Amino acid sequence: MENVKNLVRMEGYKLLCIRRALLGYLVLMVFSAFAMQSAVFFFFILLYLLTYTPIAYDERSKGDYHIGVLPVERVQVVQAKYLVSLVELVLLSLLIGVSGSLVNRLCEIPEAYRISFGGIMSLFFGGAMFVGVVMPCLLWLGSIKARYLVMAVYLLMFAAMGAVSYFDNQWITRTAHAGGVWLIPSGLAILLFSYAVAVPLYRRRQFTN
Amino acid sequence: MNVIEINGLKKRFEKGQFCLDLPEMQVQEGYITGFIGENGAGKTTTLKLMMDMLYPDEGTIQILGMDAHLQGPQVRAQIGYVGSTPGYLEHATLETLKRMHAPFYKDWDENLYRKFCDRFSLDGKKKYKDLSTGKQKQFSLCIALSHHPKLLLMDEPTANLDPLARQEMLDILADELQNEGVSVFFSTHITSDLDKIADYVQFLHGGRLLLAGEKDRICEENRVVKGPLHLLTPETESLFVNLRRSEFGFTGLTGCPDEVFGLLGDEAVYEKPTVEDIFLGYTQAERGY
Numbered sequence: 049m050e051n052v053k054n055l056v057r058m059e060g061y062k063l064l065c066i067r068r069a070l071l072g073y074l075v076l077m078v079f080s081a082f083a084m085q086s087a088v089f090f091f092f093i094l095l096y097l098l099t100y101t102p103i104a105y106d107e108r109s110k111g112d113y114h115i116g117v118l119p120v121e122r123v124q125v126v127q128a129k130y131l132v133s134l135v136e137l138v139l140l141s142l143l144i145g146v147s148g149s150l151v152n153r154l155c156e157i158p159e160a161y162r163i164s165f166g167g168i169m170s171l172f173f174g175g176a177m178f179v180g181v182v183m184p185c186l187l188w189l190g191s192i193k194a195r196y197l198v199m200a201v202y203l204l205m206f207a208a209m210g211a212v213s214y215f216d217n218q219w220i221t222r223t224a225h226a227g228g229v230w231l232i233p234s235g236l237a238i239l240l241f242s243y244a245v246a247v248p249l250y251r252r253r254q255f256t257n
Numbered sequence: 258m259n260v261i262e263i264n265g266l267k268k269r270f271e272k273g274q275f276c277l278d279l280p281e282m283q284v285q286e287g288y289i290t291g292f293i294g295e296n297g298a299g300k301t302t303t304l305k306l307m308m309d310m311l312y313p314d315e316g317t318i319q320i321l322g323m324d325a326h327l328q329g330p331q332v333r334a335q336i337g338y339v340g341s342t343p344g345y346l347e348h349a350t351l352e353t354l355k356r357m358h359a360p361f362y363k364d365w366d367e368n369l370y371r372k373f374c375d376r377f378s379l380d381g382k383k384k385y386k387d388l389s390t391g392k393q394k395q396f397s398l399c400i401a402l403s404h405h406p407k408l409l410l411m412d413e414p415t416a417n418l419d420p421l422a423r424q425e426m427l428d429i430l431a432d433e434l435q436n437e438g439v440s441v442f443f444s445t446h447i448t449s450d451l452d453k454i455a456d457y458v459q460f461l462h463g464g465r466l467l468l469a470g471e472k473d474r475i476c477e478e479n480r481v482v483k484g485p486l487h488l489l490t491p492e493t494e495s496l497f498v499n500l501r502r503s504e505f506g507f508t509g510l511t512g513c514p515d516e517v518f519g520l521l522g523d524e525a526v527y528e529k530p531t532v533e534d535i536f537l538g539y540t541q542a543e544r545g546y
Binding site for chain 1: 309312329330331333336338342343346347353357358
């Protein structure tokens with residue numbers, strides 16, 4: 049457990065190093081919380097950056113070699129990555145929730161566009177699904193090889209949302225608002241399943257370049 | 258005792274058509290062993306296999322009596338590793354990097370770390386990216402040695418360093434060996450480093466071990482012979498590992514100097530070879546020069 053804690057701390061330092069790339073989006077996300085649709089957009093952009101960038105940073109600066117020479121089990125590296133992702137998911141959802149409720153108090157926002165409790169739950173679930181699909185690919189293939197796959201998942205997600213909005217522009221908001229607390233255990237279950245897939249994949253990975 | 262023991266090791270790379278094939282290799286405890294080979298010979302691959310970053314297709318690697326693959330974390334806890342690219346966060350300060358690294362090692366010695374920082378004049382407030390290449394290598398060495406490793410593995414530690422920084426690095430290695438009894442295994446293609454500090458050498462070429470043993474013994478057993486061309490006959494030529502001819506005469510490396518002396522006598526000149534002479538001789542022979 050001590051090693052996992054140290055690896056989580058290491059991820060934290062890494063995020064601090066790339067904070068400039070993230071800060072702008074974070075501010076935009078907070079200020080976009082006047083409407084569910086814009087909050088969703090920035091939430092997923094930020095989540096993409098938080099998931100992809102540290103691994104890409106590692107690969108570019110050979111940071112994965114650095115982790116590779118530490119006296120840790122590979123399973124601990126995966127545990128740390130998932131823990132950090134979970135914390136990021138929770139924090140982003142909370143941030144949108146807090147800024148959304150502030151905006152709701154200060155401004156007159158139509159009911160349909162407001163950030164609701166159900167909406168936050170749906171965001172968490174959607175984020176867990178995104179991390180659950182992308183993280184095993186990144187850990188198995190590395191950021192360079194997996195980038196097209198990650199991009200494809202991302203585009204597919206936005207294309208699906210766009211297509212649905214085209215036919216029924218209230219569907220996303222309606223569905224999001226309909227979310228409940230049950231989405232939290234569902235999201236956690238997805239992450240847990242994804243973790244179980246990622247562990248053997250990362251164990252098989254060899255650092256050739 | 259051997260700190261590293263390799264048996265029947267094979268690692269194939271399908272794309273590059275490269276195969277590392279080390280049927281047997283040992284590294285002695287308490288000595289500095291140089292691992293020499295041209296670019297692409299398989300030095301980094303061997304080191305990565307030792308660190309369990311790559312997995313062997315066949316064979317085993319025992320480090321300090323433990324299996325490098327099955328007991329990876331326990332093995333790595335006893336190793337100080339200085340890679341060609343250490344992979345530290347470039348924007349982090351040295352102090353931050355140390356704080357990230359130290360908790361992973363039970364035997365981390367803060368006083369020793371400070372001592373090394375003082376010796377290398379490393380300022381903890383400086384960012385890693387702002388250090389010169391030499392200072393970056395020195396910092397890597399600082400980190401690698403501060404947890405009292407039993408074995409120091411280094412991948413091209415003196416590459417891209419100026420002569421002064423290289424000498425400082427070699428001095429540290431010699432000191433550590435003397436004071437702490439750390440066994441050192443380092444890959445390089447700078448042969449003069451091996452002449453200075455290596456006790457043992459391992460020559461790698463095309464994924465195979467060409468020659469291995471005590472450096473002084475290998476140098477004693479071989480001779481660089483120079484002489485006029487008319488001394489070369491099919492009988493004498495067969496005694497050379499490699500031969501280079503020019504209009505002024507020939508130069509060749511031989512592994513049987515007594516026999517060559519018996520045939521060529523005082524007409525030829527006999528010199529003790531450097532590690533580079535031996536490396537070039539055996540590598541060129543493999544390439545059919």
